[in-house]
Amino acid sequence: MKIEAKNLTAQLLHRARGNPPSTLANSAISNCFPGLEFDFRNIWRRLFVGIELHEADNIVVAVDPRSPYKSLLHHRLLKVADQPTIVPVVGPLDGGTGRAVRLTSPPDNPDGVWTLEWSNAMAAIVHKYAGRKTRVRCEFTARKAMNAVGLKTDTKRKVVYLRVRSIFAKNSGGATIPVIDSEAVLPGELTQSLCSPWQNDYRECLCYYWASSRPDYVNVELDDDGVSTGNNWLSLKREPKEYFLNAGSPALITYAGLFREWQSRLRFIIGGRDAD
Amino acid sequence: MRILELRLLPTLAVGRLGGSPSPMDNYEAVVDPAHPLEHRQLIPAETFEVNTRTGEIVRVFVPTKVRFTVKNLVRPVAPFLEVWARTSPTTLVPLTTGLLRSNKLSATDVSWRVHVANLKLTRRTGEDNDRIEAETSDITDHSRRELRGTCINFWKGKYLPLGWVQYIKPTKDFPEIRLRFTPGKGLVYGSSRRRPGSGLRRDPNLADVLYNGRHANSWLGHSDKNSDPLTTVPSPIYAHTPSDRQNSRGYIDDECDGIVEVSLNAGGNVLSAQARIGAGPPHYAPDSFPVRTVADELEQALYGPVISRSEADPDKVEEIVRRAFETVRLMNTAVLNGNVEVKGQLNLSSNMVAQDNLDTNRSSDPVMDPALVDNLALLNLHQNVLTALRSGTAPWITDVLRNYDEVGDLTDVGRRKMPALMRGADGRHLALTRRQIDLIRKVGQGPIFSERPRPKKGNRVSRKRGRP
Numbered sequence: 001m002k003i004e005a006k007n008l009t010a011q012l013l014h015r016a017r018g019n020p021p022s023t024l025a026n027s028a029i030s031n032c033f034p035g036l037e038f039d040f041r042n043i044w045r046r047l048f049v050g051i052e053l054h055e056a057d058n059i060v061v062a063v064d065p066r067s068p069y070k071s072l073l074h075h076r077l078l079k080v081a082d083q084p085t086i087v088p089v090v091g092p093l094d095g096g097t098g099r100a101v102r103l104t105s106p107p108d109n110p111d112g113v114w115t116l117e118w119s120n121a122m123a124a125i126v127h128k129y130a131g132r133k134t135r136v137r138c139e140f141t142a143r144k145a146m147n148a149v150g151l152k153t154d155t156k157r158k159v160v161y162l163r164v165r166s167i168f169a170k171n172s173g174g175a176t177i178p179v180i181d182s183e184a185v186l187p188g189e190l191t192q193s194l195c196s197p198w199q200n201d202y203r204e205c206l207c208y209y210w211a212s213s214r215p216d217y218v219n220v221e222l223d224d225d226g227v228s229t230g231n232n233w234l235s236l237k238r239e240p241k242e243y244f245l246n247a248g249s250p251a252l253i254t255y256a257g258l259f260r261e262w263q264s265r266l267r268f269i270i271g272g273r274d275a276d
Numbered sequence: 277m278r279i280l281e282l283r284l285l286p287t288l289a290v291g292r293l294g295g296s297p298s299p300m301d302n303y304e305a306v307v308d309p310a311h312p313l314e315h316r317q318l319i320p321a322e323t324f325e326v327n328t329r330t331g332e333i334v335r336v337f338v339p340t341k342v343r344f345t346v347k348n349l350v351r352p353v354a355p356f357l358e359v360w361a362r363t364s365p366t367t368l369v370p371l372t373t374g375l376l377r378s379n380k381l382s383a384t385d386v387s388w389r390v391h392v393a394n395l396k397l398t399r400r401t402g403e404d405n406d407r408i409e410a411e412t413s414d415i416t417d418h419s420r421r422e423l424r425g426t427c428i429n430f431w432k433g434k435y436l437p438l439g440w441v442q443y444i445k446p447t448k449d450f451p452e453i454r455l456r457f458t459p460g461k462g463l464v465y466g467s468s469r470r471r472p473g474s475g476l477r478r479d480p481n482l483a484d485v486l487y488n489g490r491h492a493n494s495w496l497g498h499s500d501k502n503s504d505p506l507t508t509v510p511s512p513i514y515a516h517t518p519s520d521r522q523n524s525r526g527y528i529d530d531e532c533d534g535i536v537e538v539s540l541n542a543g544g545n546v547l548s549a550q551a552r553i554g555a556g557p558p559h560y561a562p563d564s565f566p567v568r569t570v571a572d573e574l575e576q577a578l579y580g581p582v583i584s585r586s587e588a589d590p591d592k593v594e595e596i597v598r599r600a601f602e603t604v605r606l607m608n609t610a611v612l613n614g615n616v617e618v619k620g621q622l623n624l625s626s627n628m629v630a631q632d633n634l635d636t637n638r639s640s641d642p643v644m645d646p647a648l649v650d651n652l653a654l655l656n657l658h659q660n661v662l663t664a665l666r667s668g669t670a671p672w673i674t675d676v677l678r679n680y681d682e683v684g685d686l687t688d689v690g691r692r693k694m695p696a697l698m699r700g701a702d703g704r705h706l707a708l709t710r711r712q713i714d715l716i717r718k719v720g721q722g723p724i725f726s727e728r729p730r731p732k733k734g735n736r737v738s739r740k741r742g743r744p
Contacts (some may be wrong), residue, residue, distance in 0.1 A: 003285075003360065003368040008578055011368075013571060014285040016356040016454065018324040018336075020302045022559035023355040025288045026571035031700050034513050037290055037556030038533065040570050041701050043577075056509035056702065091638040091686030100687045103636040108503070112636070113684070117702035119573050120581075120680035123710050127580030146505050167577050169550065171281055178578060179287045179550050187409065187534035188393025190554055195513040196396040197464045197529030198557055204513070205626070209698040209706070211606030212564040213557060218606065220651055228651040229619075230608070233560075243608055245621040255515070259464045259481035259527075263295055264348040269561040271315045272605060275344065 008178040029210045030119075034201065036213045039193040044118035046184050047126070048138065049163040053077065055193060058085045058115045059145070074144040075158060080125050081136050084151055086113040111150030131166030131176070138162050199258040202266070203234065203247075215269045217243065233267070238274065277363035279379050282371065284538050284551035285358050288570065291439065291555040293462035293530065294352035296345070303342045305563055312594060313601055313659055316563040318342045324356070326456060331418025331445040342562075350558055354458035356444070357551050359386070359538050371540075372451040383446050385541050388415040388455055390441050392423055392534030392553065397487075397495045399508060400524070405429045406495055408528070410438050414539075418445040425532065427487070429495070431472055434486040436465060438532045439555060455538070459555030460530030467496035467526025481527070489526055496526030509703065531555050564602035567695055572709045581710035588718040593665060596712055600695050601658040605651070612697045613649040614642040628697060628705055635703065638686045643697060665719075674717045680707045 003010050013024055021027055028037040041055035050067030051060050058077045063070045077085055089103040089112045104112035129136045141149050142156040149155075169181045180190075195201035208216035219238060220230035231238050234252040244251050253265050268275040294300070301323040305316040320342055325335040344351055359371040369375070376382055390412045397406035408430075410423035425436035439459040446453060467487035470476050476485065489496025499521045500512040516522040533554035540547045610618045614629030624630075632638040642649075661673060678693035683704035685691075691705055700706035707713075 001370060005283075005362050005366050005368050009575060011283060011285050011360075012287050012574055012578075014287075014358070016286060016289075016358045017452075018302050018322065019286075019289075019355050020300055020321075020353060020562075021305050022292060022300075022353050022562060023290050024286060024571070025290070025574060026569045027559055027565060028290050028554075028556070028570040029566040029568075030570045030573045031566070031568045031698060031706050034508065034510060037292075038554055038570060040573050043573075054506065054509075057505060059505050061506050087681055087684035089636050089684040089686060091632070091636070091690070092641070094633060094637045094639045096639065098639070103638055103686065105635075105637050109636075114636075114704060115702065116680065116683065117700060119576065119701065120707065120710050123576050123581035126577055146503075173281075176578070177283065177287070178574065179284075180552050180574075182535055182550065186393070187391045188395035188398075188407070188532065190533040190552070191531050191556070192395035192399040193508040193513075194396065194531065196400075197515060197527050198531055199462075199464065199529070200515040200527070201513060208607050208612065209603070210566065211603045212561045212566050213559055215561045215564075215606040217608040217651060220605075222652060227610075230651075233606075243611070243619065245611065245618060245623055245625060247625075256481055259515075262462065263345070263350045266558075266560060268344045268558070269606070270318060270563055 008176070012178040027212075029213060031209060034194050034205075036194070036198070036210050038190040040190065041118065042189045042193065043167055043180060043185050044122065045189070047118065047122060047165055047167070049165050051162070053118070056115070056117075060140070069160060069162070072140055072158070072160070074146065075140040076145045076149050077138060077140055078149070078151060078157065079139040080122065083121070083125065085121055086115050086148070086151065088112060088150070089114050107147060109148040111148060111152070113148050113150045115148070125164060126167065129164035131170070132164070135161035135163050197259070199262050200255065202262075203253065203255050203258055218269050219273050233269070277369070277375060277378065279361045279363060279371070279375065279540065279542065279547065281362040282538060282540060282547045282549040283360045283362065283368055284536060284549040285360055286355075286551065288552045288554075288574070289355035289357055289457065290353070291355055291457050291459035291553060292353035292558045293459050293555055294350035294558065295461040295463070296347070296349035296351045298346050298351055299354040299458060300344065300351040301339045301342065305565075307598070312598060312662055313655065318563055324450075326442070326444065328420050328442065331420070331442055332447055333444060333450040344558070344562070350462065352459050352461070353558070354456055355553070356454045356456050357536055357553070359453040359549070371453045373446045374451055376453075379542060381540065381542060383453065384416060386416070386443070386453055387539050387541070388441070388443055389413070389537045389539075390415070390421075390423065390534065392425075392438055392532040394425055394436065394438065394528070394530070394532045396514075396531075397528065400500065400514065401493055401495055401498050403429070403493055408436050410532070412441065415441070415443050418443050423532075429488055429491065430486045431488050434472075434484070436486055436528060436530060437461070438530055441536070453538075455536060457536070457553050460532075462557075463530060465528045465530070467494070467528070469496065486528060487526055494526075495524055498524040561602075561606055564606060565599045567596065567600040567603050567698070568706065568708055568712070572712060576709045576711040579711065581714060583711060583714050583718060585718060588715060590665065590719050593716050593719045594662065596708070596716065597658060597661055597665065601655070603698065604654050604658070607651070607697070609649045609651045609654055609697060610646070613644050613646065614640065615646040615649070616642070628691070628699060631699065631703070632686055632691075636686060641688070643691045674720045677713050677716060678705060678707045679713065680710055683707055
């Protein structure tokens with residue numbers, strides 16, 4: 001059995017003998033917010049050497065005290081290589097005319113902008129600059145900015161050129177290997193912003209975009225009206241089949257139930273149905 | 277063959293919590309190509325039984341059934357990490373006792389170090405003394421090591437059990453060099469202001485009380501500040517009191533992540549390699565996979581946002597569509613669409629409609645026409661997409677994908693782009709990775725699908741390793 005040394009995907013997704021599919025990175029959710037296995041946004045915090053960014057916002061949360069960038073603390077990164085890190089938010093305003101307008105929400109977001117996720121916003125930058133000596137032009141707000149700031153053309157900026165850190169480690173020959181670099185992400189940082197304890201989030205967060213790990217709608221079938229009917233995954237009883245929209249319903253597993261008895265209460269779902 | 281370099285594979289291994297002493301068996305999640313949107317079949321696969329006392333693999337077997345629980349306890353997913361050796365400029369092979377011998381080395385020349393941490397408390401309080409970390413010394417024998425997470429702010433003698441690691445003892449039948457990580461049991465631990473054992477009233481939610489909550493800025497009672505941009509997003513996400521201040525109950529779980537390092541002392545020349553491990557919740561719908569995964573993030577970071585024409589593989593696009601459907605299938609789409617009423621109940625759920633309103637003051641309209649979004653109706657929609665892809669008539673699909681920089685478009689047209697009704701890492705409607713989108717667009721531009729031979733009905737896809 002052999003693997004090509006240059007085939008990085010094969011090494012990332014190698015199924016070691018005896019490992020089930022749920023051990024691999026392609027079973028772990030990345031549209032996290034706050035995610036389940038990892039909050040993978042954390043891999044980008046130290047993307048730029050000398051500063052540390054918030055995992056989900058364009059604010060500088062820490063600076064290397066030895067770096068010349070100490071004054072960037074709490075400034076916001078607005079552009080990298082002339083690419084904006086934020087986009088305007090537009091749509092029909094609550095109570096408005098139905099026409100699309102800039103959706104501002106003072107005092108936190110008076111300019112009506114949203115920070116893009118680093119993974120996509122920085123994808124081309126990472127590809128071009130990561131691990132190289134060439135520095136990239138970064139434009140920050142001229143002042144500390146605890147609230148979101150838009151791209152106003154008349155606003156002064158603080159421009160610095162920063163090195164882009166490689167997210168991945170290199171081998172002794174200098175070639176990239178598909179391991180997250182130990183300087184980019186410290187032990188514990190991939191899970192640090194997940195819910196504590198994780199069981200709490202299964203009840204607290206009523207949004208279900210992580211269905212493979214936290215199903216929502218199970219035992220689904222057609223009802224007499226020709227539409228679906230099924231159970232909340234958290235329903236204590238499966239009959240009668242009913243989907244409870246009241247999150248506080250006593251028909252659902254309680255917080256205490258999740259803390260104490262999650263192993264016997266939460267059901268594995270196979271083929272869309274309770275597995276046992 | 278000379279050992280030039282080591283690699284530890286997989287480079288990111290996901291462990292999953294569970295209280296059963298019996299770790300999860302291996303299985304395959306297999307797609308029937310003639311029925312690509314049917315549920316994947318879970319088929320038992322080659323499983324190792326490890327004697328945790330000796331560290332040896334004592335049996336390899338294929339279970340008769342895939343079972344995720346035993347006696348009401350979840351079986352933890354305990355991944356093996358294999359050491360591979362580069363023996364030429366281009367080739368990696370498994371590191372075995374035979375390969376070690378041919379280099380005048382033995383399994384005792386291999387050592388391991390493991391460093392994992394749970395930084396959830398520190399991330400909120402900002403206190404370094406709240407870091408919970410477990411770090412082993414050099415492991416060269418085959419005894420099972422408990423990963424004891426220690427913390428300056430724990431009560432004296434207390435530690436957080438974060439699982440175990442074991443250097444598997446190579447044998448004649450299993451000569452490969454490997455380590456097994458078994459995650460924690462998924463228990464909840466707590467905090468107190470009084471020393472445990474001093475008449476403290478027992479909290480039945482907790483396995484033990486670890487954290488001393490007496491000091492200032494304690495995890496016990498911590499409250500995320502509403503206006504603080506440095507808190508987690510979203511916040512607060514921890515067990516808290518029902519009061520307005522949402523004070524932390526001081527609960528701690530046994531999730532963690534960290535680094536495994538293997539070293540080989542080859543006559544004074546030390547070769548080493550690292551891999552990442554993590555411990556998360558079980559994969560509760562194991563025949564379903566997320567539409568955007570950690571592997572997608574890492575591939576984009578490795579290779580960039582653009583694929584070459586030669587990488588434009590229709591099977592990969594089909595897999596993305598399948599995974600999107602696997603997520604949608606387990607969502608109550610009428611509820612997540614923001615339909616005002618669902619089966620006579622008022623819909624006040626936390627869906628993207630509510631989030632858009634809360635975050636941006638957008639009006640609270642359903643995303644799609646409420647009549648179109650029943651869960652079973654969407655099965656037909658995804659089936660049509662796959663049919664169009666396979667017949668080579670799918671260029672329209674590329675027009676309805678949401679670009680990463682369109683997440684601020686909360687008009688009706690913007691919100692109806694694909695993937696719909698899901699939330700992305702930036703908190704707005706989900707966009708795929710740029711690399712995924714480029715793949716779909718490049719495949720959609722070509723006649724690839726119409727030229728591709730399709731498997732006959734009933735044929736089963738080969739059991740590919742690596743990509744389910």
